Amino acid sequence: MTYQNYSLKQLQQIDAAHHLHPFTDHRELREVGSRIITRANGPFIYDSEGAEILDGMAGLWCVNVGYGRDELAEAAYAQMKELPYYNSFFKCSTPTPVLLSQKLAEIAPKNVSQVFYGSSGSEANDTALRLVRHYWVLEGKPEKNRIISRKMAYHGSTVAGTSLGGMDAMHKQLGGAVPNIVHVMMPYAYELALPGESDHDFGLRAAGAVEVAILEAGANKVAAFIGEPVMGAGGVKIPPVSYWPEVQRICRKYDVLLMLDEVITGYGRTGEWFAAQTLGIEPDTITTAKALTSGYQPLSALLVGDRIASTLVEKGGEFNHGYTYSGHPVACAVALKNLEIIEREELVDRVRNDTGPYFAKALQERIAGHDLVGEVRSIGLMGAIEIVKDKATKERFLPAGSAAVTVRDHAIAHGMMLRATGDTMILSPPLIWTRDTIDMACERISKALDLAQADLRKR
Numbered sequence: 001m002t003y004q005n006y007s008l009k010q011l012q013q014i015d016a017a018h019h020l021h022p023f024t025d026h027r028e029l030r031e032v033g034s035r036i037i038t039r040a041n042g043p044f045i046y047d048s049e050g051a052e053i054l055d056g057m058a059g060l061w062c063v064n065v066g067y068g069r070d071e072l073a074e075a076a077y078a079q080m081k082e083l084p085y086y087n088s089f090f091k092c093s094t095p096t097p098v099l100l101s102q103k104l105a106e107i108a109p110k111n112v113s114q115v116f117y118g119s120s121g122s123e124a125n126d127t128a129l130r131l132v133r134h135y136w137v138l139e140g141k142p143e144k145n146r147i148i149s150r151k152m153a154y155h156g157s158t159v160a161g162t163s164l165g166g167m168d169a170m171h172k173q174l175g176g177a178v179p180n181i182v183h184v185m186m187p188y189a190y191e192l193a194l195p196g197e198s199d200h201d202f203g204l205r206a207a208g209a210v211e212v213a214i215l216e217a218g219a220n221k222v223a224a225f226i227g228e229p230v231m232g233a234g235g236v237k238i239p240p241v242s243y244w245p246e247v248q249r250i251c252r253k254y255d256v257l258l259m260l261d262e263v264i265t266g267y268g269r270t271g272e273w274f275a276a277q278t279l280g281i282e283p284d285t286i287t288t289a290k291a292l293t294s295g296y297q298p299l300s301a302l303l304v305g306d307r308i309a310s311t312l313v314e315k316g317g318e319f320n321h322g323y324t325y326s327g328h329p330v331a332c333a334v335a336l337k338n339l340e341i342i343e344r345e346e347l348v349d350r351v352r353n354d355t356g357p358y359f360a361k362a363l364q365e366r367i368a369g370h371d372l373v374g375e376v377r378s379i380g381l382m383g384a385i386e387i388v389k390d391k392a393t394k395e396r397f398l399p400a401g402s403a404a405v406t407v408r409d410h411a412i413a414h415g416m417m418l419r420a421t422g423d424t425m426i427l428s429p430p431l432i433w434t435r436d437t438i439d440m441a442c443e444r445i446s447k448a449l450d451l452a453q454a455d456l457r458k459r
């Protein structure tokens with residue numbers, strides 16, 4: 001590649017002329033130009049101007065083993081030379097998806113031993129939706145078809161992903177969602193708990209909304225409930241510990257399948273391989289992608305629980321669904337090596353026993369006290385900082401989201417990449433972060449908060 005022959009200005013001009021970006025206001029982008037990231041190593045990314053930025057988002061919640069892993073490049077290269085592609089249709093298979101499936105069955109919750117591949121989290125959720133509906137048809141209950149999801153959920157950006165998700169702005173542009181999906185309240189105590197309501201009670205009340213939706217439709221009409229263990233794009237909303245066990249109890253009571261979307265939380269982020277293990281629940285489907293390859297290749301794996309898989313096998317008949325790149329040999333080779341690295345370097349244990357607790361303490365002790373911060377929260381290496389105008393009343397700055405963008409811009413200018421969603425700053429760093437990296441991040445975030453506060457006061 002010869003991009004080095006181009007100046008930043010030239011790359012920005014070509015980008016503006018030809019490249020439409022995801023989730024972007026293109027008029028605004030053309031006014032400011034893209035930030036061009038040209039290389040990365042360990043926990044750092046570098047832009048075309050040579051600025052070194054600590055990547056607090058692991059790319060987009062995915063680069064769990066950090067950047068610059070030669071082993072992953074070598075695994076891809078070796079597989080490309082041996083067999084770059086063959087499909088998994090027509091009773092064919094290739095070795096790497098076979099071995100990856102075995103590995104995933106080994107690390108998944110114990111009720112899961114089958115895998116269906118795609119290339120993105122959105123595709124995997126499409127598969128999950130098709131599969132649970134197909135399951136109930138095979139079980140002779142085709143009317144059990146409704147899916148319950150949650151407001152502010154993010155399940156991807158295809159038509160199915162958007163329909164499952166609960167993002168108003170996305171639904172507005174959809175022009176007709178996949179039918180028979182309803183959205184109930186999210187389990188976000190900071191904004192939704194009643195005065196004096198404990199976290200525990202709020203968690204039970206939020207789970208109770210699932211039961212209300214089941215009863216409204218009639219249990220014989222409800223196929224499944226879907227949720228992210230921790231709502232990610234919606235603002236790292238961590239439910240009270242009472243929430244998930246109660247949701248599982250309700251689903252079992254009414255024979256409703258439980259679908260967990262672990263596209264962000266899978267592969268170590270919460271201090272277990274899967275958040276299902278952190279939460280102590282056994283979902284019927286687990287959607288995973290992103291950190292399965294640490295983002296080095298596009299790959300998703302829908303982990304399918306034994307209940308659904310055994311019906312699929314016992315009843316037979318073709319499941320009319322799949323993708324050209326289902327079980328892509330190169331992506332699966334990279335995933336196998338990536339899981340090997342995570343195991344060898346004990347990254348999951350490190351998050352559970354060391355960096356996760358240290359991260360939580362650092363956010364509490366060094367960030368939570370700032371005047372602009374209403375709340376900090378984290379689970380494993382996933383955290384959020386709520387930006388408020390008034391700590392006591394939780395009043396936000398206007399227009400909504402503008403203060404968080406101010407913080408984010410100062411953070412990036414001071415070598416810290418983090419994301420602003422609404423009024424929430426989000427952190428989801430590579431699992432290779434150490435205590436020192438966490439210290440560095442806290443220093444840079446504190447500085448950004450100070451500078452943002454000065455700006456916001458002037459306004």
Ligand SMILES: Cc1ncc(COP(=O)(O)O)c(C=O)c1O
Nearest residue numbers: 120121122154155156232261263
């Ligand atoms: C929980 C969740 N589900 C699904 C997706 C969609 O994944 P993809 O962008 O790979 O389609 C995302 C993406 O961030 C996600 O956070």
